[in-house]
Amino acid sequence: MTSKERVEAVIRHEKPDRMPIYGWVRYNMKDKIDERFGSVEAFEDHYAFDLAHLFGGPDAYFIGDEYTRKKEAGEEIEPPDVLNLPLNNPEEDKDFDNLRAEIKHHKEVRSRFVYVQTPGLFEQLNTVFGIENHLCYLLEYPDEIKEIYRRQAEWNRKFAGKCLDLGVDMIHVSDDWGSQKSLLFSPDIWWDMIYPGQKLVADYVKGRGGHISLHSDGDINLVVDGIKKIGYDVVHPWQESAGMSYEDFLKNHSDSFSIMSGYDIQTTLGFGRLDDVRSAAERVVRLFGNGGLIFCTTHFVQDHCSIDELVFAYDTICELTRT
Amino acid sequence: MNDPLQQLIEAIKVGNRKIAATATQTALDSGSSGKEVLGALSEGMDDVGKRFKANEIFVPEVLVAARAMKKSMELLEPILVKSGIKPEHTLVIGTVKGDLHDIGKNLVAMMMKGANFNVIDLGTNLPAQTILDAAIEHKADLVGLSALLTTTMPAMRETVALMNKEPHPFKIIVGGAPITQDFADDIGADGFAIDAASTVELARTLVTSS
Numbered sequence A: 001m002t003s004k005e006r007v008e009a010v011i012r013h014e015k016p017d018r019m020p021i022y023g024w025v026r027y028n029m030k031d032k033i034d035e036r037f038g039s040v041e042a043f044e045d046h047y048a049f050d051l052a053h054l055f056g057g058p059d060a061y062f063i064g065d066e067y068t069r070k071k072e073a074g075e076e077i078e079p080p081d082v083l084n085l086p087l088n089n090p091e092e093d094k095d096f097d098n099l100r101a102e103i104k105h106h107k108e109v110r111s112r113f114v115y116v117q118t119p120g121l122f123e124q125l126n127t128v129f130g131i132e133n134h135l136c137y138l139l140e141y142p143d144e145i146k147e148i149y150r151r152q153a154e155w156n157r158k159f160a161g162k163c164l165d166l167g168v169d170m171i172h173v174s175d176d177w178g179s180q181k182s183l184l185f186s187p188d189i190w191w192d193m194i195y196p197g198q199k200l201v202a203d204y205v206k207g208r209g210g211h212i213s214l215h216s217d218g219d220i221n222l223v224v225d226g227i228k229k230i231g232y233d234v235v236h237p238w239q240e241s242a243g244m245s246y247e248d249f250l251k252n253h254s255d256s257f258s259i260m261s262g263y264d265i266q267t268t269l270g271f272g273r274l275d276d277v278r279s280a281a282e283r284v285v286r287l288f289g290n291g292g293l294i295f296c297t298t299h300f301v302q303d304h305c306s307i308d309e310l311v312f313a314y315d316t317i318c319e320l321t322r323t
Numbered sequence B: 001m002n003d004p005l006q007q008l009i010e011a012i013k014v015g016n017r018k019i020a021a022t023a024t025q026t027a028l029d030s031g032s033s034g035k036e037v038l039g040a041l042s043e044g045m046d047d048v049g050k051r052f053k054a055n056e057i058f059v060p061e062v063l064v065a066a067r068a069m070k071k072s073m074e075l076l077e078p079i080l081v082k083s084g085i086k087p088e089h090t091l092v093i094g095t096v097k098g099d100l101h102d103i104g105k106n107l108v109a110m111m112m113k114g115a116n117f118n119v120i121d122l123g124t125n126l127p128a129q130t131i132l133d134a135a136i137e138h139k140a141d142l143v144g145l146s147a148l149l150t151t152t153m154p155a156m157r158e159t160v161a162l163m164n165k166e167p168h169p170f171k172i173i174v175g176g177a178p179i180t181q182d183f184a185d186d187i188g189a190d191g192f193a194i195d196a197a198s199t200v201e202l203a204r205t206l207v208t209s210s
């Protein structure tokens, strides 16, 4: 199987020839990896990473003068202000130049499965409002927020369409809804405000034969039914340290979607406890031997991880899945 | 429901800033004392904290409740100052060096204000020395440290170590997503709480025991 075929087998709930492997290693570990391997790309090649995680394209909002003035004066940006902000063109060809080159490289040269990350409705507007104000506005300005999300979902749909035109395999919607103990907002708010727009984008992507995935940190148990209803193919991470158990996933959800998870960076990878790293890898391989999982870290590997531990972690998972 | 104090409690529970402000004003105008209004605020916030702890409500509901409390406090504060009513205890709180997460810390600060503590919120990304200096300057009874990242847990440890180098009159409490009771014990903190409502309970116990 090529990397792309392997990941697609997992998404179709079939058993792949081996577990697909990936990791969010670049963000904090770049310098250490560069020193040992020459570059992050060389690290990814060394471990034959099956996926490429790409970022890029236009920003959604055109930040105008009035917005800048308010921000600089420390005034709150409220939902009615945002309704007056124009959105950028999500399909502007020149904004996709970098992505185009990267997609070509990873698909043609490495036969990888390519996914592009894009902010979901909640995360996109956190940047504009600030997360704490945004959380309040969900209750204080429900009608305006719904309209802002409706516009945003339409924008996201067009952005996703452009990515699919360029050959991207999966649209990865990044939209942190969870905290360590529960959701950040109520399931009622989620169904009323978040669900409709995410469903619109998912239906569109799947209608065009693409795949769609979700990134949400934390405990999202209360909306797993909605995640199924939206039709996400993959969910990243499945943060066991925040109450998301693999056993529960396998028992109750693995027929509906696959997960991208493996080394928990809050509890397991990066603490110098190599036995724990190995046990985590062994457990995951045992539980997901028949598919259901794309191996990954639960978030960016944190900078308290040494390069030796990172190498040990990836040597281990490769040894367990490839020999 | 004509009793303005009862209206205030309800306004806090549902996070209605406008009603909280008018009910506060009406209560004060119709002869309620500052202490009684403060009591109503605490009762409202206490209920909010309990429902949050039980996962019946979520972060937005707590935030709007706290904003309603703030509106009421703006009207109440001059009255309290005039009548010499001051919170008995002071909490100095902040997120440790390297960490920008503040939602949890803010919720803790809000609930503690609701429980009638004087709260000095220093913000995020704080060097250990800054927190220690503020604790001394404000004569803190409690110092609260928040960390959401495993990368900043060492900064929490260093901050506690710096404070514990010399004898001090305050108790140190810690919390945040990756923090556990074991870690709190290990670094020499006096208490750990899993959420904002539990922090209030912990704080009350610690200040009465000292």
Ligand code: B12
Binding pocket: A027, A131, A132, A176, A177, A178, A179, A180, A184, A217, A218, A219, A237, A239, A242, A265, A266, A267, A298, A299, A300, A302, B059, B098, B099, B100, B101, B102, B103, B104, B105, B107, B108, B143, B144, B145, B146, B147, B148, B149, B150, B151, B173, B174, B175, B176, B177, B178, B192, B193, B194, B195, B196, B197, B199
């Ligand atoms: C929202 C969020 C963000 C927001 C923060 C916005 C803000 N203004 O705070 C943003 C997007 C900015 C962010 C950034 C990052 N984040 Co972040 N973030 C989260 C998320 C999704 C939720 C945190 C949250 O707000 N929870 C809601 C509040 C109410 O809960 P809480 O904070 O736990 O607080 C409660 C209790 O802990 C307690 N408590 C809290 N403080 C205190 C203090 C005291 C004294 C007491 C007694 C109690 C107490 O009471 C609170 C209320 O009940 C978590 C996921 C998770 N599992 O928690 C990741 C998470 C914490 N983030 C993570 C990471 C990696 C990051 C980044 C490093 C990523 C990056 N490079 O971009 C950056 C770090 C930036 C920095 N230097 O700080 C990881 C940390 C992993 C690790 N190894 O530690 C997590 C766990 C996600 C994951 N999948 O692993 N993040």
